[in-house]
Amino acid sequence: MVVSGAASTAPLPGIGGGPVEELRLLLRQGFLARAGWDSDIGVLVPDRDDALLGLRECAVVDCQAATRAGWAELCSVCWKRHKATGLTLEQFAAIPSGKASHGERPCRVTGCPRPSRVRERLCGTHAWQRKQHPGLALEVWLARPEVVPLSSYGDCRVPACIRRADDQVGLCKPHVKQWRKHQRGDPDTDLDTWCRHSMPVALGHVVVLKGLPEQVQAELLVGLQRRTDAGLRTLPTTIRYLVKLAHAHQVGSVFDLAGVRSSDIRHDAGVLLRSLLSELRCATSDPERERAKDIWQLVVFGLPGTLDFTGISQEWLRAAIKQWAAEDLPLHRGRQAAATSRDTINAATRLSESLQLSRDDHGVDAAVLGRADIVTFTNRLAYHRRTGTISEKTQLNTLRRVRRLLEDLRALGMTGHGNPPPVCLGSSPCAAVTSHGKTTVSSAAGICRPRCWP
Template identity: 45%
Template sequence: MTGKERAGDGYCTPHADQCRHLRQEGVLEDEDLWRLTTPAIAESRKVSLRGLPGRVVAEFLYGLQERIARGLLHKDYLLRNLSNNARAQQVTSLDELDLDVLTRTDRTQARGFLKYIRRFGLSPETERHKDVWDASVFGLGGTFSFTGITQLWLREGAKAWALDDIPRRRGKSGKTTVQRTLKSLSRFSESLYLSRDDHGVDLPVLGRIDITAFLGRLSILNERGDISACTQYMTVRHTRRVLTRLRTLGLTTPGQPLHGLTDDFALRQEDIPHDPEDSEAGRDLPLEVMRQLCAHLDSLETVSSADVRTAIELIIDTGRRPNEICKLTAMAVPRPGEQRRSRPGLRQHQEPSQRSPATDPRRDRRAHHQAATTRPRPLPRHPGRQAQTLPRHPGQPPWHEGESGHHGAALRQEQDLPLLLPVHLRTTARRRRRPPGRSPIVDGSPRGQHHSAALSLPNETVATPSSNRPKSAGPSLGAQRELGLTT
């Protein structure tokens, strides 16, 4: 109960009216249960945790603390929904929540809380016995899955290899490298399962003939087009490296998962196929395709956002990769009238319109976009000192000039915003992260949004240099990956 006016039966006035209405309707069968499950009266900027078990309260606060520490913004009404759902379902832990009955927004938020709650207390020692590992305990993102490996001895060997290899991986590509190796081992496991009557479970009887069957299966899959020549090459290479490493780790000794493995059950150097050469003529898209993509940038902004369109335009103009564009600071992109020295390796794309920097309408769009995302924040006000704004660097538009009216007063009231230097502001930033303007959008967002928009474009035929017959316009594989046209 709150400190509001009390009514009969010890209820506050809103709850008393609600209880009286339920009694009149004849639907209040268990009043004690109603007391436990009915939500508290909503109050602005407050979330009631009354009536929840102590563990649920602790999990709620811990998940909220972890999410705030990572810059995520929260609305009080969304947090209130999570508390009310936990109270209505009478759970003893947030892990017991039935997510299927929640709305999409509440389900997404509950999964975000559960992610950090489930990570509490995890360590590499606790994960090594599972079939799906949480990569956060190794400082990486995502998960490592061993479920595609059906043989128990091979799965345990893969876990031992991963536990030895993961600590040496650094950066975002570390998780991808390990997962690709596990995918290669799953193909090796599938070959053993299909080619042997015992499905590859009987370890001592495995030999060179099983290796030959594995190599032959990969060749057939490549000829049928199920896998590429590069996938065939990398699969054999990964599998050979893991099998060799398992022996050096001592897993073939007595008492270990691979005890009894014969010496001829191994991939040799000559078994690795030749590294396929890059047959692409170039990574540039045909001019006809570029014209079509540039002509439909408005539709891209309609289905995505202005940040995604800005990122795609910068990719087109500079030729940089999406992950590089998403990390650009606001000072990295020249504004109208500002001279910047060209950087080595920066490709200036002029086709299809042969535009100049002074007449490019997209340059004005990006300047307007920067004006909306790089507005300098005032310094926190201290006693006896008025709020100040950051000094602008040469070439920066005077954003803070003319802000003496209502908008200027609103800006000066933002006391909770930290000091953000222009070098920290991102050209494309996430809108729901704190501090604002500092966290860049992930490179997968422009890729995915541009991929969906490009698939909706009409087909166009072009003439290729090798043939006079019209051919459907299609970018090279490398160029498709750069612009997010393929995964």
């Protein structure tokens, strides 16, 4: 699954430069067209029949709801009604459902820009005027000379909303309802503050990214593009959930959502979020760049999980273990491929802590380290095992890992500037451990035989 580089290097409107520049260059015009990306408004409107991005529309003539499943022909409400009628699907689909449309349609008075709010598709004012002539047929009333278009209230003042305002306050109808409900609970709230933190209203199968930071918009688009390239289906309803989550947590990047607890996120959205994060890591990094970081996202290396080097405080040791891990990772396969590297990093972290605590210089200068430091390390491990902080097995594994690490560093030729000096361990570490009655541990680890720093 490879994103074919920048198919178009021309700036994509709606996605700014700076930190999102790299993401922007990854987006292909072909995908944006397929996803129905409108950069002016900030919405995704994929084709309803798109196998990977769309949501099929209910077969009933005036129903805009999505079908209750990919294979179904009707939405949940129409399906229940259909079961009760006993009609064939074709007969049933031809009968208008009479459901109020959730999508936004303009008033049917010619030229009136206000959104309709009743089943006759009239705006609020025209609906009131229409009520004054209940005896007239709608078409006759529409033809009367006093029925003229009204001025627009403009766009809804909620930054994340793409609907038109429905009243003088400047809010669309759903946001008017939400605002009044909020006001009842907290009468002192400022309307502008409330608007800033309000979320977009669901609108058919449209996904509204408007109101999110440009970085988040670009990340979502790149993640979606890669998922679609890989043949993975992404439901608009699940993306909408993530969009709401991004609004609620006011994140500056999709990666900020990784900190949301799994119990606070819907299951399918959690799965999509993890997938998007993996795709973004692959899209924005490569093994060379990942090696320079202190936490490696192993998805970049084709493996699950992470490797965390932040517990190693000495620069030289961290650089050496990173180089070692980069050499070791390709030698393993499967879900546990990183287990050896992870165990070795844990062992190196214990060595790092020992150097940090036992030396006045905290072990930052590799050139002055000696055999005594390894003796201290093995003594610390023996102490921790004796006090129950670590098990005997952990002590043994740590010694083995450190031993192998030091041998490998020497074999790999990592003994240049900044790497540990060639200092023999001798047999004293063994004595240090055996003095606590566990000869087998240090012997099994091979520490009792003379060992050298690389």
